[in-house]
Amino acid sequence: MHEMGIAMEIVRIAIESIPAEIDSCRVERVNLRIGKLSAVVPDSLKFCFEVAAKDTPVEGAALAIEEIPVLAMCKACGHEWTITGPVFTCSQCDSGKIEVISGRELDIKSIEINEED
Amino acid sequence: MPYSLYRHVKHCHHDKTGRPHHHTRRGGVSVESNKSGTREIKVVRRVLDVNEKMAEANRHLFARHRVFVLNVMSSPGSGKTATLVKTLERLMPEVPSAVIVGDICTTNDADRLAVTGAPVVQINTDEFGGDCHLVANAIENAADTLDLDAIDLLIVENVGNLVCPAEFDIGEDARAVILSVTEGEDKPLKYPLMFRECDVALLNKIDLLPFLTYDKAAAIANIRQIHPDMPIFETSATAEQGLEEWVAWIKHQVKKKIG
Numbered sequence: 156m157h158e159m160g161i162a163m164e165i166v167r168i169a170i171e172s173i174p175a176e177i178d179s180c181r182v183e184r185v186n187l188r189i190g191k192l193s194a195v196v197p198d199s200l201k202f203c204f205e206v207a208a209k210d211t212p213v214e215g216a217a218l219a220i221e222e223i224p225v226l227a228m229c230k231a232c233g234h235e236w237t238i239t240g241p242v243f244t245c246s247q248c249d250s251g252k253i254e255v256i257s258g259r260e261l262d263i264k265s266i267e268i269n270e271e272d
Numbered sequence: 273m274p275y276s277l278y279r280h281v282k283h284c285h286h287d288k289t290g291r292p293h294h295h296t297r298r299g300g301v302s303v304e305s306n307k308s309g310t311r312e313i314k315v316v317r318r319v320l321d322v323n324e325k326m327a328e329a330n331r332h333l334f335a336r337h338r339v340f341v342l343n344v345m346s347s348p349g350s351g352k353t354a355t356l357v358k359t360l361e362r363l364m365p366e367v368p369s370a371v372i373v374g375d376i377c378t379t380n381d382a383d384r385l386a387v388t389g390a391p392v393v394q395i396n397t398d399e400f401g402g403d404c405h406l407v408a409n410a411i412e413n414a415a416d417t418l419d420l421d422a423i424d425l426l427i428v429e430n431v432g433n434l435v436c437p438a439e440f441d442i443g444e445d446a447r448a449v450i451l452s453v454t455e456g457e458d459k460p461l462k463y464p465l466m467f468r469e470c471d472v473a474l475l476n477k478i479d480l481l482p483f484l485t486y487d488k489a490a491a492i493a494n495i496r497q498i499h500p501d502m503p504i505f506e507t508s509a510t511a512e513q514g515l516e517e518w519v520a521w522i523k524h525q526v527k528k529k530i531g
Contacts, residue, residue, distance in 0.1 A: 157403070157436035157439060164320060168317055169315075172313055172315045183310055186312075187319070192464065193439065193465070194439045194463075194465045194466075195439075241461040241464050241497060242497050243468065243498050244497065253500075261319045262316065262318055262319060263316070263317050264314070264316060265312050265316075266312070266315055267312045268311055268313060269309050269310050269311075270309060270311070
């Protein structure tokens with residue numbers, strides 16, 4: 156439901172990231188990193204991105220999403236593992252004192268542009 | 273997240289061309305290009321960095337005025353407003369408090385909360401496109417209208433929604449989630465981010481348990497599965513049950529921050 160706001164931020168950052176010396180270009184692709192724990196639905200985000208990008212240099216760009224797994228570390232035994240289901244206790248010692256190391260990302264990694272002559 | 277619906281896309285499309293590509297530095301950004309004219313420009317920024325900066329500014333503002341901020345979230349109809357009315361009745365005047373309440377439309381919740389004597393600011397998100405959550409900027413504007421030096425506690429009643437509000441930092445000190453026993457026991461498993469991000473959970477409407485086929489133990493086990501060490505309080509706002517422990521928890525948090 157909040158994907159439109161996120162899509163608008165992505166468009167804004169993508170436009171800001173176009174180097175100043177380039178007069179005219181088309182953004183062909185926006186590369187994102189999204190953690191699996193983020194509350195973002197990729198299909199919904201792609202739909203909103205298309206709408207938000209309209210009439211900007213980002214219009215028509217592909218949205219490439221690299222999904223980042225949820226990695227956790229147990230504070231009790233130091234075990235590190237990938238969380239694949241909704242269980243946030245240590246898979247080794249069953250402790251509940253865990254730290255989520257990755258999986259909350261919502262980052263723009265890069266943009267790919269094509270300069271227009 | 274339904275990633276199975278999503279086609280995995282390789283992030284470095286240059287590899288497909290098989291052409292050599294070279295790296296240069298232009299305009300302070302790292303640029304990668306190939307002969308086809310497509311260049312990759314490294315960005316590496318958090319998508320919500322503007323909101324996060326504003327949330328950080330809010331956090332400084334609240335620290336300066338020595339105000340503890342509690343962000344209360346839940347699905348619609350779980351009893352947020354009723355719980356907060358009864359909570360404020362117990363906190364005031366010992367803990368001077370104010371409330372910022374977010375809704376898409378109407379000032380109904382603000383009217384109900386105002387009865388407690390606490391200053392209430394209503395945010396209607398329809399001005400911002402009907403947002404399903406509160407953002408840091410909206411909190412900053414609302415806080416502007418409050419006398420922050422006159423309060424120790426600011427409660428933010430977020431828009432009823434178990435998904436989106438969890439994603440947006442508003443500069444709060446703690447987050448509470450309310451789950452009611454008229455919702456499914458498996459809600460924590462369906463909305464793991466919300467239950468991971470919160471510091472305390474309330475299981476509300478427990479006075480209705482005799483009339484329901486609700487498996488309370490399963491609900492609690494599901495919360496524990498997502499957030500093993502989170503305190504859980506069993507409450508009923510309307511029947512005024514179990515509120516004292518919850519209120520004591522808030523008082524303890526406020527005291528921890530402002531002394």
